[in-house]
Amino acid sequence: MWSIAVLLSGALAISWRTGRTTGLIASVLAAVSFRLLCSDLANISMVLSFLLLCAALSWVLASYRHQWNEMQTERDEMRIMVDHAPLGIALLDKNRRVLRCNPTFREIYGWNEEDIVGRTPPLPESQRESWAGLIEHLQSGKSFVNIETLRARKDGSRFYARISGSPIFSHSAVLIGLVGFIARTDDGRHSDLLELKNLESLVQSSSEFMCVAQLDGRTFFLNDAGKDMIGLSDEAEINDMPLERFFDYEDQDRIKEILRLLPLQRIGLSSQTIHLKQFQTGGRIAVSCSFHVISDPLTQEPSSLACVAKSSGPDDAWGQEDRCDEEVFRAFFHNAPIAIVLVDTAGGPFESNALFQEMLGYEVEELRQMRFGQLVHPEDSPAGRKLFLSLMEGKIGRYQVNKRLVSRNGEVLFTKMTVALMRDREGKPSYAISMVERVAQGSMR
Incomplete structure (x- = not known):
């Protein structure tokens, strides 16, 4: 019996190591050896039975070995893909x-x-x-x-x-x-999509009516405060509604004319006193409105229109509204996940949030005594100054630029700045809002 076990084990070992074909050949040789070693005991039927047993076991074992090798290969390939994946x-x-x-x-x-x-x-x-x-x-x-x-x-x-x-x-x-x-x-910094989400969060936290429409005047966004103000909450009804329909019938022609001129002039327009429609009560809400063009960041072509409306009291209440605006901006600064600085028409950073102050290493009062140009690397200052002047002259409404800033301790900070113009109630340039992001040195172009 030991000879049978040795021959069978040998055939199976060869099948495991070399494959089906060699395993079958080994099975035939094992059967011949069995006949020679056990000639006095083995007859033809025993030899054939042994041959079939060897062949069957060799085939099964070789097939299993083939599947095992394929699984190992797939596992190795999967491990290589996972280990070298860029995420x-x-x-x-x-x-x-x-x-x-x-x-x-x-x-x-x-x-x-x-x-x-x-x-x-x-x-x-x-x-x-x-x-x-x-x-x-x-x-x-x-x-x-x-x-x-x-x-x-x-x-x-x-x-x-x-x-x-x-x-x-x-x-x-x-x-x-x-x-x-x-x-x-963006190499560990927030993407444009996340920035848009953050800006949407800021807009939703405002107590003012804020609406964005297509260039043809069809509305596609109205913040929660605006919905509450006009008593209209059905998104399906708001979407695609002509923007002028949010206003009283007597003011709709005036709004339509403003929307028509807005993309052509590419500057903000203000209207002193007009009336929003209260859809639930049918009443009118006196507001002061400003209208703005939103440009595509890549082509700089007009892509949409924005309307901001504030409840309007007596004419002598403008100063009080301005103070409310300042409080809103300060609340924005505390919640914004990005460095923000406000720069007046003379280039003075008169307000900034904590992230901007931490980035540059200056206190807010120190920044108020400086000019923004003092924070800019000398090689980047001329080009940046030219863009800022164009902004303050009203020639452009916003721009985005890569710029090197210099911190208090002399560290050169590589940044991407998005700068937008803010106008007063008469449509004149008032100050600039700059959002500042740190970027990798290699991304500066």
Whole structure:
């Protein structure tokens, strides 16, 4: 019996190592050897049975080995793709504890391989509620894709990122984790989409009527304060409504003429006193309005129209309204996730938020004693001054420029600045709002 075991084992070993064809040849040789070694015991039927047994086992074993090799190859290819993917990929439990992740994920969060597995990356306090909402989304069996958010590295520093996730369920249909994906936006800084979301949040926090329409006057956005003011909350009814229909019938022709001229002049227009329509009561609301052209950031061509309306009291109440505007702006500064500075027509930074002050290393009172040109790198100052003068002369309504700023300690900061013109009630240039983002040195053009 030992000879049978040795011959069978040999044939199977050859099949495992070399494949089906060689395994079959080995089975035939094993059967011949069996006949020679056991000539006194083995008859033809025994030899054939042994041959069939060897051939069958060799074929099954070789097939299994082939499938095993294919699985190993696919697994190796998958590991290579995951390890070299330009975005972070991780297997997480539903509490965000990392079970497995690729090198990019570790690099984004600033952890090494030994530390991150089994740990939960820190989550900014402001994002805990939104993460709980995403978990509820996953529990319903749905994935989330390209959510722009704020995340924190191991050292506590924060960065903007785009995240996606797909749920993983147990056999009993209970959520046990997710496959997560993360990518930094704009080299760790917020993207244009996130900036638009932040601006929308600021607009929604305003107590004034703010409306945006297509160039043909069809409305596509009205903030919550505006809806409350005119007593109209149905989004379907608001969308595509001609902007002039928000106003009293007697003022509609005047509004239509302003909207017609606005794209041609490309400057803001103001109207002293007109009346919004109150859709629920049928009454009129006296307001002062300003109208603005919004230009495409790439082509600089007009892309939409904006209307801002404030409740209008007696004419001598303008100063009080201006003070209210200042309070609104200050509230915006405290909530904005980007450095903002207001610059007067002479180039003086008369107001700035905490992020701008931290970036440059100056207190607000120190900045008020300076000229913005003192903060700009000497090589970038002439071009920046030319754009600023064009803005203050009303020739352009906004511009975007890459500019080097110099901090208090002499550090050169590479930034992207988006600068927009603000006008007074008579339509004259009043001051500029500058939003300042840090960018990588290589992105400066």
